[in-house]
Amino acid sequence: xxxxxxxxxxxxxxxxxxxxxxxxxxxxxxxxxxxxxxxxxxxxxxxxxxxxxxxxxxxxxxxxxxxxxxxxxxxxxxxxxxxxxxxxxxxxxxxxxxxxxxxxxxxxxxxxxxxxxxxxxxxxxxxxxxxxxxxxxxxxxxxxxxxxxxxxxxxxxxxxxxxxxxxxxxxxxxxxxxxxxxxxxxxxxxxxxxxxxxxxxxxxxxxxxxxxxxxxxxxxxxxxxxxxxxxxxxxxxxxxxxxxxxxxxxxxxxxxxxxxxxxxxxxxxxxxxx
Amino acid sequence: xxxxxxxxxxxxxxxxxxxxxxxxxxxxxxxxxxxxxxxxxxxxxxxxxxxxxxxxxxxxxxxxxxxxxxxxxxxxxxxxxxxxxxxxxxxxxxxxxxxxxxxxxxxxxxxxxxxxxxxxxxxxxxxxxxxxxxxxxxxxxxxxxxxxxxxxxxxxxxxxxxxxxxxxxxxxxxxxxxxxxxxxxxxxxxxxxxxxxxxxxxxxxxxxxxxxxxxxxxxxxxxxxxxxxxxxxxxxxxxxxxxxxxxxxxxxxxxxxxxxxxxxxxxxxxxxxxxxxxxxxxxxxxxxxxxxxxxxxxxxxxxxxxxxxxxxxxxxxxxxxxxxxxxxxxxxxxxxxxxxxxxxxxxxxxxxxxxxxxxxxxx
Amino acid sequence: xxxxxxxxxxxxxxxxxxxxxxxxxxxxxxxxxxxxxxxxxxxxxxxxxxxxxxxxxxxxxxxxxxxxxxxxxxxxxxxxxxxxxxxxxxxxxxxxxxxxxxxxxxxxxxxxxxxxxxxxxxxxxxxxxxxxxxxxxxxxxxxxxxxxxxxxxxxxxxx
Numbered sequence: 001x002x003x004x005x006x007x008x009x010x011x012x013x014x015x016x017x018x019x020x021x022x023x024x025x026x027x028x029x030x031x032x033x034x035x036x037x038x039x040x041x042x043x044x045x046x047x048x049x050x051x052x053x054x055x056x057x058x059x060x061x062x063x064x065x066x067x068x069x070x071x072x073x074x075x076x077x078x079x080x081x082x083x084x085x086x087x088x089x090x091x092x093x094x095x096x097x098x099x100x101x102x103x104x105x106x107x108x109x110x111x112x113x114x115x116x117x118x119x120x121x122x123x124x125x126x127x128x129x130x131x132x133x134x135x136x137x138x139x140x141x142x143x144x145x146x147x148x149x150x151x152x153x154x155x156x157x158x159x160x161x162x163x164x165x166x167x168x169x170x171x172x173x174x175x176x177x178x179x180x181x182x183x184x185x186x187x188x189x190x191x192x193x194x195x196x197x198x199x200x201x202x203x204x205x206x207x208x209x210x211x212x213x214x215x216x217x218x219x220x221x222x223x224x225x226x227x228x229x230x231x232x233x234x235x236x237x238x239x240x241x242x243x244x245x246x247x248x249x250x251x252x253x254x255x256x257x258x259x260x261x262x263x264x265x266x267x268x269x270x271x272x273x274x
Numbered sequence: 275x276x277x278x279x280x281x282x283x284x285x286x287x288x289x290x291x292x293x294x295x296x297x298x299x300x301x302x303x304x305x306x307x308x309x310x311x312x313x314x315x316x317x318x319x320x321x322x323x324x325x326x327x328x329x330x331x332x333x334x335x336x337x338x339x340x341x342x343x344x345x346x347x348x349x350x351x352x353x354x355x356x357x358x359x360x361x362x363x364x365x366x367x368x369x370x371x372x373x374x375x376x377x378x379x380x381x382x383x384x385x386x387x388x389x390x391x392x393x394x395x396x397x398x399x400x401x402x403x404x405x406x407x408x409x410x411x412x413x414x415x416x417x418x419x420x421x422x423x424x425x426x427x428x429x430x431x432x433x434x435x436x437x438x439x440x441x442x443x444x445x446x447x448x449x450x451x452x453x454x455x456x457x458x459x460x461x462x463x464x465x466x467x468x469x470x471x472x473x474x475x476x477x478x479x480x481x482x483x484x485x486x487x488x489x490x491x492x493x494x495x496x497x498x499x500x501x502x503x504x505x506x507x508x509x510x511x512x513x514x515x516x517x518x519x520x521x522x523x524x525x526x527x528x529x530x531x532x533x534x535x536x537x538x539x540x541x542x543x544x545x546x547x548x549x550x551x552x553x554x555x556x557x558x559x560x561x562x563x564x565x566x567x568x569x570x571x572x573x574x575x576x577x578x579x580x581x582x583x584x585x586x587x588x589x590x591x592x593x594x595x596x597x598x599x600x601x602x603x604x605x606x607x608x609x610x611x612x613x614x615x616x617x618x619x620x621x622x623x624x625x626x627x628x629x630x631x632x633x634x635x636x637x
Numbered sequence: 638x639x640x641x642x643x644x645x646x647x648x649x650x651x652x653x654x655x656x657x658x659x660x661x662x663x664x665x666x667x668x669x670x671x672x673x674x675x676x677x678x679x680x681x682x683x684x685x686x687x688x689x690x691x692x693x694x695x696x697x698x699x700x701x702x703x704x705x706x707x708x709x710x711x712x713x714x715x716x717x718x719x720x721x722x723x724x725x726x727x728x729x730x731x732x733x734x735x736x737x738x739x740x741x742x743x744x745x746x747x748x749x750x751x752x753x754x755x756x757x758x759x760x761x762x763x764x765x766x767x768x769x770x771x772x773x774x775x776x777x778x779x780x781x782x783x784x785x786x787x788x789x790x791x792x793x794x795x796x
Contacts (some may be wrong), residue, residue, distance in 0.1 A: 209787060
């Protein structure tokens, strides 16, 4: 019987620094690969001797593309992962969890709202829509972050902005001299884009508070909660529904999530300390 | 029907069949589950007095083999040991090598398991063995475990298995079931095989078919147990505790709860676990060990430098709501089997049947 | 064919801020308004200047800043199409609390606050209607500012 707790050995093939505390690692399997993840899913990354953490896939997989993860160095394990250099080994288990509803969104307008590191789990969704552009209606990407230096994938955002078939708006909470873009919370970008509540799919990821504000702004524009997807997170030790840590009420974030329609998870997120 | 002296041969038979036998035995003033090899290891003539926050042993019906309820342990420690090696990781070259430890699963007979604990095994099966990612260690332990269940004649005050429909008589899921009939004049056992392994064991025992009176006496024993049980859990709790997340009763119980986690340690269905990582001094070999965990720890809900459930109130609410309510959403059944251990082993004696009733009954 | 030049009233009617305002009130307000175009980088007003106008942004973006020694070029907030800039015309002492500069070419309708204050004094129903709308803007801005105060994107300290 296969052991779902045993990682597959992978190695780092490329490493890119995105911000002072965030890196993107490209990974390839030493021999056997994991199943191809779908946008929104995550893997458990093991750093030798330190432990495992859940990290969302941050690049569109498939077609020979590497397994890509963007990691913020904020703890014991994430720091060790961010210290890896090309050629170094790590362990990968997965993919786990639910994915962004890209199939269900076909034919509809798509609005993606990302805050901070929340842009990482959404990047595969953005890339997917752009690759299959004809399958979707109007497409808008709204990005917010703390300061200009904390913006993820700045080069890629710039090139997306140059396209005529996607509207990209970026704002920072706090500017530094030399920033001549928007300043303000990401929800303030919403009035810039057309919203047709009857034909829309919204995908949001970021700090929980930001998602609550974003959801409220969407609902005020008439969007139904079932058409808004959010990506949640909780402490995880196993990612297979056995350790009990990732529960949010009746939901296991590792198996029933991390992506949920707001209609399912909104009432649970609203209960303090659930 | 088997006489006591004939049933005492059971231990030798299990040994011949290649089983190591675990069963009830007295240690440190409690009836625990330990390795037993004969009837001298059993708590013969002993009974237990249990209440909220209270456990004592004293003399019971002389000569009775099973005149007691459950102690602090259950089958859980055998099927999911509190500490279990998961992996050894070797870092000799640039990449890592993951080595699974050998499975040492010894054929084990669980003798004297109570119907509530048998029901708990089935609850844990659904979590650990029948989901999309079966735990191979648990499955291996389960597959090599023989279950001899003993139906209950002497419940404790803290038992409430009739209201959870998990006892005092086991209906299925065992290899062999035993009911002890003991009174002024008689002492015998009525056995019921539940599998081929059970049939094989019975055939090796001196036995004869139980007559009508003996069968009735066995049934009467467990009927008497039902009569003796006064505690009960409210029905239909699914959805009702989660809906009452802001009930004032949570504050009230939080004032009493020590967040010590005893309830989660003695509960036969709790399954939370953690993983500990270590490296050796040379730095080229690491291990991962799976250990029991409890939702009462602050670290259980650790997220972004803090905990989602930072106070006792939210952690107690998590435990009770999961056990009695959201377990239904997750696994289609209750997480509680009515064994009463959490009531007995809670230092301030919190009774979950009372708490649940207070929350849903508008108390 | 010559395109008809749209009146101020038409432009205001199409703007979300004035939605559901009765035509009569829209006419009254339009009477206090005029079209403005600002070049990229053009200063609209400085902190401390008399705040006798407010702006309904149609196109382009305006950056708001506060003069802090050593941090002069710092943008605190940006407003874009569909947004309304300025409420100090409503509240004494009627001075601007921030600097405003056009980030790109800005098309806006400038509304004369002094003129409007007079009309609201004469017609309390109109006054109440406008005051309610501005209260809504203030409420949204406060919520957004509080969200920024939370600094939700910062890395949390290790537990």
